[in-house]
Amino acid sequence: MVDPFADQDVIRRLLNESKTWAFVGLGDNPEREVYTQARLLQERGKRIIPVHPAAQEVHGERGYASLAEIPDASEVDVVGVYRRTEHAGQAVDEAIAAGAKAVWLPLQVIDEAAARRARDAGLDVVMNRCPAVEWALRR
Structure with a gap:
């Protein structure tokens, strides 16, 4: 069965063509996976x-306390x-609103429900995938 939220063309495009990533949950703790992925x-x-x-x-x-506080959040890829x-789901809804x-x-x-809301709002969606792993697969 094909995973609708792991489209390889979307993953490739996001990794190759995007310029700006906002990381919800990124603090200054180097023990957290988000710290490593952002780096x-x-x-x-x-x-x-x-x-x-x-x-x-x-x-x-x-850093910003929320997506809504980012100036020009619409420039976030x-x-x-x-x-x-x-x-x-709340973070996804904030991404849609931003x-x-x-x-x-x-x-x-x-x-799944949040992913569908994002897709229905016109956003590309990748779910249950690691950027580092996907990047390595594109080498």
């Missing part, structure tokens, strides 16, 4: 925007939702 994409030329209630600077980038599944172009839910963050 990886930054090292590959992406601008990263930390989104965390503490609004901390991370990897040299100013991808919102990475690094929250537990039970909180992912005018983001895509949402990426990492491994084990699965919210």
Whole structure:
């Protein structure tokens, strides 16, 4: 069965063509997976925007407490939702409201209803995939 939220063309396009990723859940804790993923994409030329209630600077980038606080949030290409599944839907809805172009839910963050809402709103959606793994597959 084909996973509608793991379209290889969408994944390839988001990894290759996107410029700005907002990472919901990105704080200054290097023990968290989101910290590593954000660094990886930054090292590959992406601008990263930390989104965390503490609004901390991370990897040299100013943090914001919410997606709504990002100036020109409509210029965000991808919102990475690094929250537990039970909180992912709210972050997806905020991404839709902010005018983001895509949402990426990492491994084990699965919210089919939120993914459908995003897709129905015109966003590209990737779910239950790791950017680092997908990037390695494209080498």
